[in-house]
Structure formats: C-alpha cells, structure tokens
Amino acid sequence: MEIITVFQDYKTSLKGYEEHFDNILSFKEILGSQNCILEVNGDIRISKYIGTLVRGNTCLQVVPKIYATGVNVPKIDEFKKSLDFVYRLLYWSGFLGFKSIENSFVSENDNNLIEIIIRIFIDQFLKLHKRNIYREYVSHEEDMLFVKGKILFNQSIMKQVQKSGNLVVLYDDLSINNIINRIIKTTIQKLLFITSNSENKKLLRLGLGYLDEVELISLHMELFDRIIFNRMNKEYEPLINLAKILFYKKQPGISAGKSQTISFVVPLNLLFENFFLTVLKSVYSNSHKVLFQKGQYLAKDISGTNRFQIKPDFVIINGNNTETILDTKFKNPYDKDGNISISSSDIYQMCTYALSFQCQKIYLVYPLFVGQQRKKVLEQYIIKRDNIEILLTIIQIDITKENLKEIISETRKSLEVSEHMYILK
Numbered sequence: 001m002e003i004i005t006v007f008q009d010y011k012t013s014l015k016g017y018e019e020h021f022d023n024i025l026s027f028k029e030i031l032g033s034q035n036c037i038l039e040v041n042g043d044i045r046i047s048k049y050i051g052t053l054v055r056g057n058t059c060l061q062v063v064p065k066i067y068a069t070g071v072n073v074p075k076i077d078e079f080k081k082s083l084d085f086v087y088r089l090l091y092w093s094g095f096l097g098f099k100s101i102e103n104s105f106v107s108e109n110d111n112n113l114i115e116i117i118i119r120i121f122i123d124q125f126l127k128l129h130k131r132n133i134y135r136e137y138v139s140h141e142e143d144m145l146f147v148k149g150k151i152l153f154n155q156s157i158m159k160q161v162q163k164s165g166n167l168v169v170l171y172d173d174l175s176i177n178n179i180i181n182r183i184i185k186t187t188i189q190k191l192l193f194i195t196s197n198s199e200n201k202k203l204l205r206l207g208l209g210y211l212d213e214v215e216l217i218s219l220h221m222e223l224f225d226r227i228i229f230n231r232m233n234k235e236y237e238p239l240i241n242l243a244k245i246l247f248y249k250k251q252p253g254i255s256a257g258k259s260q261t262i263s264f265v266v267p268l269n270l271l272f273e274n275f276f277l278t279v280l281k282s283v284y285s286n287s288h289k290v291l292f293q294k295g296q297y298l299a300k301d302i303s304g305t306n307r308f309q310i311k312p313d314f315v316i317i318n319g320n321n322t323e324t325i326l327d328t329k330f331k332n333p334y335d336k337d338g339n340i341s342i343s344s345s346d347i348y349q350m351c352t353y354a355l356s357f358q359c360q361k362i363y364l365v366y367p368l369f370v371g372q373q374r375k376k377v378l379e380q381y382i383i384k385r386d387n388i389e390i391l392l393t394i395i396q397i398d399i400t401k402e403n404l405k406e407i408i409s410e411t412r413k414s415l416e417v418s419e420h421m422y423i424l425k
Contacts, residue, residue, distance in 0.1 A: 001054070001196060003112060005061040005079045008050050008268055014042045023058035030263055050086060051265035052113045054194050061113055064268055066400060069336060071371035081370070083113055085400060086271075092404055093274035095266060096120060096242070115197045117246070117264050122191070122203045124239055125184055129210050134236060136178045179227060180236050182217040187243040189216065194262060219247050272330040273313050276365060276397065280314055280326070282408045283415065289317040296356055312353045324415075325353045326363040333366040333378060333394060340379050342394060351383060354390045361391050363418075368396040374410075376417045393418040 002020060006012040014020070021038065028036045035047045046062045053060045063082035067073060073081075090096050128134070185208065192204045217223065224244050229237045246262050273292075280290050294315045297306035316324035327350060335341035342364065350362045368374055378394040395414045401407050 001059050003059045007065045008062050011043050011045045020058040023055040027053050049265045050268045053263040055261045068369040068371035089275045118191050118195050118200050135174050177214050181214045185211040185214045186216050276328050283412045291315040322357045322359045324361045325359050328365045363393050366396050367399040376414045
C-alpha cells in the first residue's frame with residue numbers, strides 16, 4: 001500500500017502518484033468535492049479535514065501544518081511531528097474514546113496513522129474480550145421433534161404437511177454470535193486486508209480466532225442504528241463507534257462515501273475545539289461551569305420566531321453570570337512579516353458574542369506553531385459599545401507540548417495574566 005502524506009489546506013504536488021488518482025478522486029464522496037481538489041497538473045489540496053483514507057492500494061494521510069512559516073525542517077520530520085501531534089489531540093480530546101496505546105508503537109509507526117488506529121481498535125477488543133466475552137440472547141427459529149421455547153403453530157402446521165412430527169419453535173439462546181461481535185469480526189477482517197504491520201496482523205488474526213464461531217455481516221448504517229447500548233454492553237460502545245467512523249464516517253459534516261473506503265477523518269477545527277474543552281475543564285475545575293457551543297438567538301421575526309442562532313465555542317458561567325467567552329481558531333495569528341493579523345470577521349464575531357451574552361471578557365485562542373516565540377498574551381483590545389467596555393484578548397496555546405498538564409498550566413497563566421494586564425492599564 002502506497003502512503004501519500006499531504007498538509008491540510010496546503011497545495012501539494014502528486015507528480016509520480018498518477019496511478020492513485022482514481023482512488024484519490026473517490027475520496028471526494030467522503031470529504032466533499034469542495035474540500036478535495038485534484039488539479040489537472042497533479043496538485044492536490046485537502047481542506048477542513050485531517051486524518052487518513054484508504055482505498056485499494058492508496059493511503060492518503062492529511063496532517064495539519066504545525067511549523068511556522070520560515071522554519072526549515074525536512075518534510076519527513078515535519079510529517080512525523082504532525083502525526084504525533086494529531087494522535088495526542090485525538091487522545092486528549094476524547095475522539096478515540098480509549099486510553100493511550102504504547103508510546104513505543106506510536107514511535108515505530110509515526111509515519112502511518114492508519115496503523116495506529118488499527119492497533120487501537122484491536123488492542124481494545126482483545127482487552128474487552130479477555131475480561132468479559134460478550135454474549136447476548138439471540139432468537140432462533142428451528143424445526144424440532146421436541147418443544148423448546150415458543151411453538152410457532154402456523155409454521156408448525158405447514159411443516160407437518162411436509163414432515164410429520166416436527167414442530168417449528170422460537171427460542172432464545174445466550175450466544176457469542178450477536179450483532180456487536182459480528183460487526184467487530186467483520187471490521188477486524190477488513191483491517192487485516194490493509195495493515196502491513198506484522199504485529200497488527202498477528203493481533204488481528206488472534207481476534208479472528210477468538211470470534212471463530214461468529215458469522216461475518218454486511219456493514220451498513222441501519223445495522224449500526226439497530227444497536228441499543230445498555231449497562232450490559234456499554235463498554236463496547238466506543239469500539240462500535242470507531243468501526244462506524246472507519247466505514248461510515250459518522251462525524252459532523254462528513255458524508256457516507258463508499259463502503260470500500262476505510263477512513264478516519266476529523267474536521268481540524270472541531271478537533272482543536274474538543275482538545276481545548278479538555279483544557280478548560282481542568283483550568284476552571286469546579287469553580288465555574290464550562291459550556292461548549294451554547295446557542296443563543298440574535299433576533300425574532302415579526303411572528304415571534306427565533307432567528308440567527310450564534311454558538312460561541314466556550315461560555316464560562318460563574319453563578320448566574322456569563323463571565324468569559326472563548327473562541328478557538330486553528331490558524332496562524334501572524335502574517336508573513338511576523339505581525340499579528342486578526343481578521344475583521346473574527347473580531348466582528350466576538351463582538352456579537354459579547355453583546356448578545358452581555359459578557360465583557362472575550363478571548364480568541366490560536367495554536368502556537370513550532371518556531372514561534374510563546375507569549376502569555378499576544379494582544380489586547382478594548383472595545384467600547386453603548387457604555388459597555390469589552391476586553392478582547394488574543395492568546396496562543398502551545399499545541400506541540402507532549403505534557404497535557406503543562407498546557408493546562410500555561411493556559412491558566414495566560415488567562416490570569418490577561419486580566420492582570422488589563423487592571424494595570
């Protein structure tokens with residue numbers, strides 16, 4: 001399988017990969033044609049999403065650009081650093097829903113995200129299966145010479161015409177051959193076809209061996225929708241959700257695509273938001289309430305119907321008051337000359353949030369890229385409207401740190417320092 005890695009939202013030449021163009025063009029069905037543009041000259045640009053897509057012998061990896069403009073580093077090293085960053089954010093933000101896998105495996109496969117996802121899937125299944133083999137009651141309808149369960153009289157009468165003495169009965173049996181295990185076995189078999197990692201192959205075959213009595217099943221969306229999770233099977237929900245993402249791309253804004261394609265793709269901004277939500281919950285602990293994408297309407301029409309809903313990324317509530325609003329933007333706050341450059345549309349958006357929620361402290365949060373000097377606060381602006389003074393603060397989060405506690409600590413300091421700077425003014 002050929003691994004092709006590109007930076008999200010950057011044009012990349014695919015000269016020499018022409019044999020993969022048909023497979024790459026099929027990814028439009030998942031990402032959307034506006035987010036996957038392959039030009040006649042072989043240049044490709046993937047917008048909005050990061051992750052990995054596999055079809056046939058093609059594996060397309062899309063990673064975020066985390067090095068600042070002007071920082072010179074070999075492309076292979078930059079790809080590895082970016083993939084490592086993606087894995088950490090997936091884990092910290094809760095997108096994977098699992099505990100971290102061994103760092104040694106991530107290090108060995110830091111140029112191949114799909115192998116990491118495969119290892120996560122099979123590792124979690126093996127742990128669950130060894131701890132508690134999942135069985136559930138499955139209904140069976142059979143011809144029998146004795147009564148078991150419930151007699152189906154109409155069917156039995158019809159059968160006796162053909163075969164005297166037989167009864168058609170319906171009974172429940174505690175079985176390993178249930179819908180959850182069938183989905184898992186089918187997923188394992190499909191992953192076995194695409195992995196090239198010898199340890200992954202060994203573990204996947206081990207998983208198939210554990211599910212030897214389980215039948216394969218055709219994966220479709222209605223099948224996943226039929227599963228009802230309860231206290232008996234709740235621990236399998238993250239595993240089934242991961243299978244759903246791999247084959248049916250059930251993420252916001254992502255279309256279904258073809259079932260022959262295996263993918264794990266996530267909107268980059270959404271991933272950054274969920275990661276920062278984890279950070280904020282630790283920063284504010286129990287002293288405040290952190291609301292994620294709390295909606296509020298701007299206006300009503302003449303019939304009294306609410307219109308124009310706005311959703312800040314984060315609203316911090318202290319008692320009954322909206323104390324702080326924060327919005328994340330995964331983009332570089334500096335221009336090519338090294339000057340802070342915040343778009344007017346972002347400023348207008350934050351002002352709308354502040355006035356609608358009657359909040360005087362608002363923050364724009366950007367990532368700190370490799371090669372940029374970290375400052376606790378990039379800039380502050382005072383906005384006066386209708387006798388209300390709004391403080392807009394620009395901060396950056398060091399996304400390349402490998403220690404989440406350090407990121408939380410630095411974020412807390414940035415928020416504290418920004419208020420202190422304003423008081424001093």
